[in-house]
Amino acid sequence: MELRQLEYFVAVAEEAGFTRAAARVHVAQPGVSAQIRRLERELGQELFDRSGRTVRLTEVGAAVLPYARAALDAVAGVRLAVDELTGLVRGRVAVGVVASSAALDLPDLLAGFHQRHPDVEITLCEANSDRLVESLLAGRLDIAFIGLGSTTPQGVETQVVADELLVAAVSHDHDLAARRAIPVTGLRDLPLISLPPGTGLRSRLDEACTAAGFQPRIAFEASDPQVLAQLAARGLGVAVLPNSLATARAAHLHAIRITHPELHGRLALSWRTTGPISPAARALIRHTRAMLGTAGRGE
Template structure:
């Protein structure tokens, strides 16, 4: 028994005439007659009584018809879902993101993606850019929001979705907080709260300090930018953070621009062989970007 036989059976049950059923199915009558006879032989019972002007359903045929229709509807649903999955319109997508994406990138991207692809479930995980790249390579993630440039670009396609700059975060009562802007060299000797994990921002801050002529005095380390700001709030040091964090700066912390700005970028990364889900997320992220 196969779906073709069930479709033939349901169509004949609706028309009660082999000729009209064959026309509706766009086949000739003999294959339809053979298919129905073989179905009846397989079931061991007649589904139709043949009459001079057509056919009529037997008790077995009437009983089986609802199940046949339900099976055909489920098969059509299965086909539709599979096609939606292939096109990236249904399924589960795993997205890794760096902490600073919470402030601007994710609030832009997620509503747009959910509105366009309501049948897609999202699994979000906060990670460092290095961890995201490793998870992408291991196929544990489908797509990632990462800080650029990537330390290990791997076999990924990357698009810039956000351009920003680093600013100085310091306690509002700090001696340097009275100025309008700061030179990076002004931070020499100040205790610095730095990203503890291997990260793009950590590398950029250390390189910028060296280029400004000093080696920073690292007082504390933390993985997430929000934690770094909380440590600054506690008076444990100053920090360099993306200006996009301005909306979530805790009370008692001031953000100040640098005279020699350090530009940073955020990108969306996916494997080159990514499927429809990841491609759709990347397209949505690019369309919602602020670049």
């Protein structure tokens, strides 16, 4: 039994497919399949049910999975202990970010880290906040920039790096274009344009509407805030946007302050609070917090 076989096994189980697992471990799909077959022959049992469209764990596979994860965690712990003692900063760090992160100069931040630690490979992915938190907790990401709702997700530490007022943005010929402010209850039954569920902005909107006793009527969803602004500018509804984005498009949009309560969109640096953290990940957290002016709390 080899460590790489356990690594491939865990990847296939978590990704529910050989192709996605192969992309995750950076190995050709036939290579992953061959190693899993070797592991199954050694154990004398099939670990996956391959009969359906998706790959599923067999009963034996489900029983083996926690032990495989524990073995890989133990090896990671050994490497981490050695690297901590020798002061090495190498390896790989994985960063996640939401699409609505215009307030963050991420390329400059990552370039600065690369200059300080050229032996560390950096990867970057974009997803909604809920998926990023899930990846943090699973150890697939080392840090992530997420949009926060009213509560902090369990299992992660966060540091707010941007806090901005959210507004209702409409075209200049919209019926609401003469308004300067609108209460949350005034959004009832209006066709709203918003980021999708799982984003911090959408969480704030949904929470406020639920507290006011109604469900928002979402006419359009898009993961790019720029698209939301364009839809509102064409008169297709009321977009809930960060104030800076609405005012930057003042020629096409009128921004209306949302009140009772005010809504704020918060962008936060986040990292998990449990499990081993590599020296490279620790260095990235320190660098990021220093660049963002948030140093001061323990990693």
